Amino acid sequence: MAESLRNLARILAAYALLAGSIVLLAATGVVNPYWVQILELACVVAISAQGLNVIYGYTGLFSLGHAAFLGIGAYTAAYLMKTVGGQSQVLFFTALLAGGGAAAVIACLIGLPALRLTSDYLGIATLGFGIIMKVVFDNADSFLPELGGARGMTGITKMTTVPWVVFFLLVSLLIVRNTIHSSYGRAIISIREDEIAAETMGIDTFRYKMVGFVMGCAFAGVAGGLYAHLYAFLHPSNFDFFKSIDILVIVVLGGLGNMSGVLVASFGWIFLLEGLRVVLPPGYVELRWVLIPVLLIVTMLLRPQGLFGTREFPFLRGRLYR
Amino acid sequence: MEYFAQQVINGLQLGFVYALIALGYTMVYGIVRLINFAHGDVFMIGAFIGFYTIERYHLPLALVFLSAVAGCTVLAVLIEQLAYRPLRHAPKIASLITAIGVSLFLEYFTSLRQVFGPNFYSFPRPFPVVIWEVGGILVTNIQAVILVVTVLCLLFLQFIVFRTKMGRGMRAVSYDYVTAGLMGVNVNRVISFTFGLGAALAGVGGVLYGIAYPQVNTFMGFMPGLKAFTAAVLGGIGNIPGAVLGALIMGQSETMVSAYLSSTYRDGIAFVILILVLLWKPTGILGAPRAEKV
The missing domain is CATH 1.20.5 (Single alpha-helices involved in coiled-coils or other helix-helix interfaces)
Incomplete structure (x- = not known):
């Protein structure tokens, strides 16, 4: 006690x-406010990256549609705040949780059939789901005009502040840490290591895969809600395939199943993107996306296991390793 | 009814182009188990080679195809040797991220003003368009060219895979990589050859796509590439007839949705079909189930 x-x-x-x-x-x-906003974005990205880390890094489920869940959370939270929430902080908190809940429910519905697929096939199915969701967001104004569809959603209040993003980032880290070092975490990791062996040891692999998948998607949903109220504007292209790839790159660079690595990589990635915008002379900003892939390829050639390997920050270590 | 038949013809046109791209995905995946995200961009390079050889040098059509094939083959073999080969024994995700890196690099590097530039260019027609009316359905000579070229490519591919020594090597490596190496197959050369062969088909596909949908842009390879890969999975990945079947289904479904529903749903339908098929038969329509080794 x-x-x-x-x-x-x-x-x-x-x-x-x-x-x-x-x-x-x-x-x-x-x-300055510009960099504060970048910092807030980095925290939001870090939350969703921890979600994918649970899905892919710990449970070993190859997902290429993470941004779709970010989008579901973002649109849900933004819709709730726009219609009933107004400026209330309490309702903002509720709306974020509702966004996470919506992402979790949809993840559950998708997971029921899709988690029977293995490795690359699951990747393709989630990729397909991501593209379907993008089409849904693009046409969203035909069933809910407030969502804006392909023109983008406006009229969202900027509610996301530093205390909020830091709060949710800390909470997400704590949840991941405590889950991973619990019996749930052991089960989840054993599925990643060898699904057949895990099943032989009496682990209900489907159930634990579902736990990992739904939990990771719920994180993405909350992060999406924060994202929506950070820029006060949503567009379907914020949640397309490239955004899923962004998050995947962060998780792989940080090291699969390494909370500290993914945390550092999230901040590193966002600050690299924005930093290059400042560093490159005007008129050469397009070079950003020429340099980044080169950096990515070189990193993969030199350190395919991720930047951090298996080391963790002290506060993210399990009791067993302390 | 005539409208429907017309859409079938349009769907076939799209499906054949997807088939040429899907073959490259399916062969590479069959051999190295890598989703080669850069393949769609190799297709884009093929279209651009077609654009420049027609617009600037006014080459005859056969030479246009030949230069696209040569350019894409060299590019793909280079990519394989520089980026993928050093990672052959690293975790699979490292190769996948590298493939994504190569894809982004090709897209953004070629969109620099000093290379191809970021604009949409209209693809010149290499021959005047002739429209025939067959029983109330309009067929263009473009569609005839696409049909003839694709069928020739498929026959050529069938010949290589089943009648040559290299083809036997490809089949052996895709069946069992390690054992094939032990039996004296030069695995590295087979893999390079497969990348080159897939890229050659993508090059042909790029030129045909440019002729049929006359606009090129450095990001044009992304969606067709994704859909062609989906088509390969739909038909059963690693299976050559499967890739063609999947691509034809893809072309039809997309055209039908645009024709009868709304073109805004076009990109979604293919993936709905994919997910349904994967749930019913996880290895794809023609894919053989793989025995799981414990």
Whole structure:
């Protein structure tokens, strides 16, 4: 009891320190609003990347449609806030959870048939689902005019702030850490390592695959809600195949099944993208997407196992390894 | 009824082009188990080679095809040797990410102003278009060219795979990579050859696509590539007739949705069919189930 209280105090202190220092830096003008927004985006991306890390890194389910779940969360949360939420912080929190819930429900419906597929076939099925969802978002205005369809969704209030993104990032890290080091986590990892062996040991592989998949997609849903209220504008192209690839690249670069690596890679990726925009001379910004693939290929050639390997930050380690 | 028949013809035109791309995906996947995302961009390069050889140099059609084939083959073999070969024994995801990297590189590098440029270019018609009316259905000579060229390519492919030593090597490597190597098959050369062969077909496909849908852009390879790969999975990946069958289904479904429903749903339908087929038969329509080794 005393220890769990101490843990809680430690987490709250970490949260206050992180969010407080960023807010302070922003308020004193050390960090300009543009970079604060980039930082918020990086946190949002980190949350959804942790989701894919659970799905692909820990459970071993190859998913190429992660951005679709981001989109489901984003549109759900934005719709709820636009129709009933207004400016209320409490309702914002609820809307984010509803976005995560919607993504989880749809993940469940998709997972029921799709998780029977293995490896690359699952990848193709999720890729297909991603493209179908993009078509649905594109035509969304024909059943709910508020969603805007291919013209994009406007009229969303900017609700996402530093305290919110840091809060959800910390919560997602804690959930992943505690799940992975529980019996659920053991089961999930054993499926990744060898599904047949896991089944022989009495693990209900389908059920645990579903747990991993739904949990990861729920993270994407919450991240989507935060994303919607960060830029106050949604467009179906924010959730296309390339965005799924972005998140996949982050997870692979960070190292599959490595929370610290994925966390660092999320921030590194976003700041690299934006940093190159600043560093490259005007008129050469298109070179960004020529340099990044080269960097990607070279990284894969030199370190195919991801940048971090198997090392974790101390606060993300399991008790067994402490 | 005539409208329907007309759509079938249009669907065939699209399906044949998809088939030429899908063959490259299915052969490469059959041998190295890699979704070669860069294949769609090789197809784009083929279309651009066609664009330049017709627009700038006014080459005859046969030479246009030949230069597209040569250019794409060299490109694909280079990609294989520089990017994929060093990763042959790394985790599979590393090759996949590299393939995505190569794809993005080809798209964005060629869209630089110094290379092809980011604009849409209208593809010149290499011959005047003739329209025939057959029982109320309009058939163009473009469709005839696509049909003849695709069938020739398929016959050529069939010949290579089943009647040559290299073809036997390809079949052996796709059946069992390690054992084929032990039996004296030069695995590296077979893999390079497969990449080259697939790219040659994509090059032909690129030129045909440019003739049929006369517009080229450096990002044009993405969607056809994705759909061609889906077609290959639909037919049973690694299976050559399957890829053609899948591509024809893909072409038909897409054309029918555009004709009878709305073209905004066009990109979605192919994947709905794919998911349904995968649920019913996870290895694709003509794919043989693989024995699982424990």
